[in-house]
Amino acid sequence: MTRRAVVAALALLLALATPAWAIGDPAERLPDPALEARAAELGGQLRCLVCQNESIEDSGADLARDLRHIVRAHIAAGETDSQIIAWMTARYGDFVRLRPPFNPTTALLWASPFVALLIGGGAAYASRRRAVAPPPPLDAAEQSRLRELLNP
């Protein structure tokens, strides 16, 4: 079994189990408030792999606690955010990132706002062009008929 299959199986198992939310433990936190804020911000971008769409900061699962600990250990060791994300991605794949990276498989996802706006704007423009096309001017025969109608 590949690691991904294991993760998926675990996710399924825990999705059926009762959800647990993090209450937090003061002992987990970094003593420096600035570093702790950075850790919380970074943790909010990382998925608790065994939960339904929860970040490791929000989840009470054991794995989330371990990952929170890892993030803080790396931050305390002076690593940058991108180094830590790279570390996580190397182990758990892009699945761990709640903000998916831009690559060929996610291009459509990140392009969706622009595509939606283009389609919407294009449709509005097209229907407007259709709607406001003025009727062609009257030709000579129609003009004379109009005069007849108006001045009998």
Next chain:
Amino acid sequence: MSPELGHFALALAVAFAFAQAILPLWGAWRRDARLMQAAPAIAIGQLVALGTAYAALVWAAVTDDFSVLNVAENSHTLKPLIYKISGSWGNHEGSILLWCLILAMCGGAVAVFGRALPASLRARVIGVLGLSACGFELFALLESNPFARLWPAPVDGRDMNPLLQDPGLAFHPPLLYVGYVGFAIPFAFAIAALLEGRVDAAWGRWVRPWTLAAWCCLTGGIALGSWWSYYELGWGGFWFWDPVENASLLPWLTGTALLHSAIVVEKREALKVWTILLAIGTFSLSLSGTFLVRSGILNSVHSFASDPSRGVFILGLLALVIGGSLLLFALRASLLSSSGLFAPVSREGALVLNNILLCSIAAVVMTGTIYPLFADLLFGAKISVGPPFFNATVLPLAVPVFIAMSLGPALSWKRADLGAAVLRLWWVAVAAVAAGLFALIGMQALPALAFGAAVWIILGAIGEVVERIRLFRVPVAASAARFAGLPRGSFGTTLAHAGMGVTIAGIAGMSLAQESITLTKPGEGVPLAGYVFTLVDLHDAPGPNYASRVADLRVTRDGAPVALLSPSRRTFPVQKMTTTEAAIHTTGFSDLYAVLGDERDGAAVLRLHYNPLAPWIWFGALIMAAGGGISLADRRLRVGAPMRARASAAAKA
């Protein structure tokens, strides 16, 4: 006995639904007045049958009839009465039955309130509602029968998920479902219009109140759900961009767009085709929202496979309803011609912009929600799409909506002068920029921008009224007379827009939240945001079907008492689950929020939050729904007007 009665009533309702689908539509097709006139009675018959079925289910739950599988799995003798009742919709089978009941109520509402509708239109609307009811009631009867028996009956039930045993969640599903299913009425009107091949201002006038009513309920339902997650899940968040939440947000976004485009149909006879498409789209999103999420397709492909017949039935039904209506749209939409022309800069133009932006947001949210599934199926890539993605993509699209919210109502119909509108709103713009700059002192750019937007929207909404009553430009008495003469619909707009501004301010305020997690012994105090939270006592307290551990906290500010907070943890022995009950003290401008965590060595983990402006998030939603309600009152008067005129004409003759 009564479960069998309920089962029979459900089967009867299916029969009624088929009659409701076939007879009126056939009658409208053949121009048979008798068949068309049968529609309201059949719709009411279906409503009575489903009401009986639902009452039987509630009765089984209230009387602890554990021979009914659904009750045995979701109830318990010790469960409080209110949760026995709300438990009837707190599970899959019951919620599907509630869904069907509300759909039947829609048919009944059109039957009762739609007397003034043209006969063929009313028959077709009721027929289309019956047609959708057929599918979903068949699903309830065949695939998720809530009255299935269990033998031998267990001595006691398995109880309901404790998280659902909460007053907020007791009322959240019915309200949300009325919102979801309420969009069936604009959908039915849209399909009926396609069948008739005609859409006019009167059609717009009929559709708008129904849309508005559904929209109000959906707004309230979403707000109630978000409020529940705020106080029940216990970590101070209110919106998580979860697939289930997104599923409710999607019809809200397109429903809001529909509400606005229906105005253009009614006032200007333009955007007809688009409005029809939006009505179809909104109901389709409601359907997908309720059923796809429920079947587990969105959360995980695996749980879908766990009950393939159910999932396949749902998918088939969705494909039939959505595909069928889109096919009809493709075939018949060309019959509908719009007559109202307008310049790009005009009230209509602003409403078109609103529609494009709202639908773009909906498209992005939908893409983000289903993309992990597609990426897995198409590329074999396991990815996650979470809050950081949605925040990054939705906010840039929302900002122009916010700007247009105040500018749009200031523009005139057909052709408007943008410069004049901006000039009229100069004081609002100055106030908004000042508020944003002032906020920038204490916070980051994004919340400051949101504060500016909130001020812009709230003052813009008020400014619209000020402009209409010509305050300070005519004598005060004249202004007061103009104020009294304003149609309720324009108050509704003002309130709904201002409510949105209040919600935005609340969300921006939440970004300033402070929290503290500490291990505290009784007698110790924790300072947070100028307050001191002192842990007075830790003790046990019994509950009806749980045992709880309570922490008593005294909150003081500068030594003066502010509040007593008693957060607790509840242990439910039957479901072997613990929930946290947050304690919240609200001042109207901020929430003090406390959660009790684990205990060790006589000390307790306390998680304390200070959430500025948090209550505004839901207060704003309440204002929005109230604005819709006031607007509805106006609609009813105006829709009733032709009848009064007819009566007076008859009197003259």
